[in-house]
Amino acid sequence: MNIADSENVVSMLINSGDFEITNNINQTDVIIVNTCSVRKHAEDREESFIGNLKKLKIKNEELKIIILGCFAQNAKLELQKKFPFVDLIVGPLDYEYLAEILSNVFQRNISKNYKYLNLFNKVSVFVPIMTGCDNYCSYCIVPYVRGREKSRSLDEILDEIKNLLYKDIKEIVLIGQNVNSYKYIDKENSYIGFSELLKKIANLGVNKKFWIRFLTNHPKDMSYEIIKTIKDFPNVARHIHLPLQSGSNRILELMNRKYTVEKYKQIVNMIRDNIKDIAITTDLIVGFPTETEEDFKHTLQAVKDIRFDSAFVFKYSPREKTKATELKDDIPKEVKEERHYKILTLCDNIAYQINKSYINKIKDVLIHSYVNKNGNVILIGKTIENKTVEIFSDKKNFVGNFVKTKIVDVKFHTLVGEIVG
Ligand code: SF4
Structure with a gap:
């Protein structure tokens, strides 16, 4: 749910025409932290991450830091007290007004009628x-x-x-x-x-x-x-x-x-x-x-x-x-x-x-991505049963395609396959 929320907020901002994504946290003008409250461990890690953002705010006073998600909902007042340098804290119960809230913060028109952008080329x-x-x-x-x-x-x-x-x-x-x-x-x-x-x-x-x-x-x-x-x-x-x-x-x-x-x-x-x-x-x-x-x-x-x-x-x-x-x-x-x-x-x-029991079966595998490992390309995909499959193949262009694959081995939670068609 948080991944979907994060992608939607990013799509909303980019649709407004005034934002783009950077991979460099030291150069960004906006940091949005989407938090989870499902376990204490998640909250502890989030607090530590947010605490570390203070030094970026000291370097760049224009930087906007926004906290979203369940932890923001659950502990808004405590987070405000603990991290006064944070510009905005909004939880899921207020997401229906998020476009207006962000429009106010950024002094721009950010519309809630945005289209999802596949910014990370997901399959x-x-x-x-x-x-x-x-x-x-x-x-x-x-x-x-x-x-x-x-x-x-x-x-x-x-x-x-x-x-x-x-x-x-x-x-x-x-x-x-x-x-x-x-x-x-x-x-x-x-x-x-x-x-x-x-x-x-x-x-x-x-x-x-x-x-x-x-x-x-x-x-x-x-x-x-x-x-x-x-x-x-x-x-x-x-x-x-x-x-x-x-x-x-x-x-x-x-x-x-x-x-x-x-x-x-x-x-x-x-x-x-x-x-x-x-x-x-x-x-x-x-x-x-x-x-x-x-x-x-x-x-x-x-x-x-x-x-x-x-x-x-x-x-x-x-x-x-x-x-x-x-x-x-x-x-x-x-x-x-x-x-x-x-x-x-x-x-x-x-x-x-x-x-x-999957060994020797031929399965349709949807290829999601690839990784380079020791000089080899490994395609990573999923079967319709949601089993992860690794395939040694340099056909990176198969990402986003369904590929007939023979399962030849198992590494605990991962199947190993060979393309057959
Ligand atoms: S209360 Fe929590 S664990 Fe129970 S069904 Fe709802 S989300 Fe799932």
């Missing part, structure tokens, strides 16, 4: 379909910094995607805190849910090959209609990110996740029964307050049973304002670290075994 672009979240998971700060859930209008989303496809973008990533609860009432008073939205997007630009991805999903909103739509449209990714968070029903209840492990497994079965070769990835939190060894064992067991293609594993960190802070953060750091290591190792081993 894959994030398209927000909603903002905010109504779920109030007890550990999560998002509803407090991004507000209540609000779906964007269907026409706005379709126009934006058509414009991107016209610019030859090959992959649209629909993003939101909970995309599968997308809901919108259109001009004809018809209800558009996430599966309808997916169908409408999948049917766009039929003469151009493109893929649609989406993240992230809440298990309670994953329906048969959505699964059927994914199955029916071969250009919708064979990948669902479905955060489980814990394998213990007691902890899930304390987290206010609104499902049980049994329900979660039923959803996974429904997905796998209907869609062949789909990748399922997840998020897990270890060390949530009161998590016992028994609770943790349930999480290990759930991971063994479900077998995720990959998992992001986080150590619980209390976020102010959230319900979970009413519970004592009682799991010692070393225990959190040990559980984090154990579960990560298990997830990595399962991911490796699943990835090995």
Whole structure:
């Protein structure tokens, strides 16, 4: 979400005609720092980065420093006190007025009716379909910094995607805190849910090959209609990110996740029964307050049973304002670290075994970029299951193309491929 917000702010400024991008922080006239509040660690790094900008402001008094993002929303007054040299602090709840706010700061006309500019030559672009979240998971700060859930209008989303496809973008990533609860009432008073939205997007630009991805999903909103739509449209990714968070029903209840492990497994079965070769990835939190060894064992067991293609594993960190802070953060750091290591190792081993099953398969790979390594060019791409593939090939012009690739090897999370056509 922050990447999408950053690109949109930059597009907004550049559209006004008075700005351009520089790679040299020492020569810039404007620095915009987009911040995240999801974990304490992110905030600490941001504070240190912002603190270091003071010396640039001393050298150049004309320099404008702007702080955006969830941390700006969450700690505006503290940030103002701590960093008085910062010119503007705006959080996501005020983004609808961002064009006016920036127009005032820069004394120029900055319009909110801007077109996304593909400034970084990306093959894959994030398209927000909603903002905010109504779920109030007890550990999560998002509803407090991004507000209540609000779906964007269907026409706005379709126009934006058509414009991107016209610019030859090959992959649209629909993003939101909970995309599968997308809901919108259109001009004809018809209800558009996430599966309808997916169908409408999948049917766009039929003469151009493109893929649609989406993240992230809440298990309670994953329906048969959505699964059927994914199955029916071969250009919708064979990948669902479905955060489980814990394998213990007691902890899930304390987290206010609104499902049980049994329900979660039923959803996974429904997905796998209907869609062949789909990748399922997840998020897990270890060390949530009161998590016992028994609770943790349930999480290990759930991971063994479900077998995720990959998992992001986080150590619980209390976020102010959230319900979970009413519970004592009682799991010692070393225990959190040990559980984090154990579960990560298990997830990595399962991911490796699943990835090995790709060997000898021929896959369509969308090439995103290339790197130079020890004098060789390596193309980096993704399969429709969101598996990263490395291909030794000097065909840099393949970036932005779908390439038939034979998978010949696996390096833990990465597949290694050879172009076959
Ligand atoms: S659904 Fe996701 S964004 Fe919403 S409160 Fe829960 S964890 Fe946070």
